[in-house]
Amino acid sequence: MNAPERITSIAMLHKVLGMERPAHPLISVFDFNSVRLKEQTILRSLITDFYIIALKKDCAGNKFRYGQDYYDFEQGIMYFLAPQQVMHFTDILLNDVEGFVLVVHPDFLHSYGLGTTIREYGYFSYSSNEALNLSEKEEGAVMAIIHNIEREVDANMDAFTHDLLVSNLQLLLTYSDRFYHRQFLTSRxxxxxxxxxxxxxxxxxxxxxxxxxxxxxxxxxxxxxxxxxxxxxxxxxxxxxxxxxxxxxxxxxxxxxxxxxxxxxxxxxxxxxxxxxxxxxxxxxxxxxxxxxxxxxxxxxxx
Known part of the structure; x- marks a missing residue:
């Protein structure tokens, strides 16, 4: 197996995926529809220096793996990756994927409490078969926060922007904690x-x-x-x-x-x-x- 491609910045990730440069160097939100890979381009594996939160709605019947496990994206699921985790793609064309991705560099959280506490969210090291399955209502709550983050990232920066972005990220993680708690209880x-x-x-x-x-x-x-x-x-x-x-x-x-x-x-x-x-x-x-x-x-x- 070839060594994973190392992605050291969010700008580099955008370039690899054929997208425009990010509006902010340390945080970005994008829809998979904005990915513009060359025809028949297939990614095999990546390792990044930042946090990744993604909601995958469809993968055209293909499979995605991180860690040692595969996950079939026939249903919408949410997964979380910490820096230095390897993502393996098996015959998956990202152009066929629906959903969103939020990427946050650790430096963006510097001087905020979340910079330390984000490591306490255990789901950043779960295996792929332990991804978060969202109900329609839960997905709506998640998407509302993501849209808030997206609007703040795209807006002109002011004295409140950074605080609002970190607050929305904290809210997203807290909701994810709640939904995982529900998932633990309902799988009796x-x-x-x-x-x-x-x-x-x-x-x-x-x-x-x-x-x-x-x-x-x-x-x-x-x-x-x-x-x-x-x-x-x-x-x-x-x-x-x-x-x-x-x-x-x-x-x-x-x-x-x-x-x-x-x-x-x-x-x-x-x-x-x-x-x-x-x-x-x-x-x-x-x-x-x-x-x-x-x-x-x-x-x-x-x-």
Whole structure:
């Protein structure tokens, strides 16, 4: 596979897509209808230095991939990419795509709180099969904000322009958070099956006599077994159960620790080592934080 084409500026992206120069060097909104690639031009892969938010309405039956997964754009979906993520295109003519794209360079957010907090929106690192499916009403809300941003970008800059653009971007991200929350709640059947699989994975991991060989499962390894990205899994679990993947793992770890403390004569250090802790102090700290009692006092309660 050829190396992805590196796009270092929004102006460069416009040029690659055969469009006019952007009205602003650090933020741009464009409709796919404005893309003017040469006839039969096919993009294979891109990597950019900026954030991308896109709503794809139709891809003429073709597929688009980022990360390791493909997504069939038969329905309108919204996806988010952070800087340095690779987009792979498989036999897809951008001239056949309908929808919009919003691109924002990190420098545009410099000196604004959003410049830091935008990294906390986990969906910028979701896999393509975890894209946001919008209802007609939700799509209308998104498009209204996009049109606001588009108007501000195209208007003459004044003292309020930058603040208004950042405020609208923040509003768009907040709505996206809300719609993902709805998506987590409405996919109950699929999520129930996923939670069962998660419990089975944890049962297998912590049901062994010793975790020395296999080790405590990581968030990454569990996500891979469930064919999900780590952030998507944790966000889904937080909505469904109130706890992240890491907290679920810690619950099982504490349950195993209680079992060993109450049914064996292993020392605290031996138990800590068996549970994968390099230092007993780390085990002691986690156990007390999660149970409000030290391992020693917990064991003493059974004697």
């Amino acid at each position: 059947k699929a999520n129930s099956a996923l939670l069962n699989k998660l419990e089975n994975i944890l049962d297998t991991a912590f049901g062994t006599a010793s975790l020395l060989e296999s080790g405590v499962p990581s968030v990454q390894s569990i996500a891979e077994q469930l064919n999900l990205s780590p952030n998507y899994l944790s966000d889904l679990l937080r909505v469904q159960t109130g706890q992240t993947t890491q907290q679920h793992i810690q619950d099982r770890l504490i349950a195993k620790a209680k079992e060993l403390l109450s049914t064996t004569t292993l020392s605290i250090s031996e138990i800590a080592y068996q549970l994968g802790f390099e230092h007993p102090q780390s085990f002691h700290r986690l156990f007390k934080n999660r149970t409000s009692i030290s391992p020693v006092k917990f064991r003493a309660s059974f004697n």
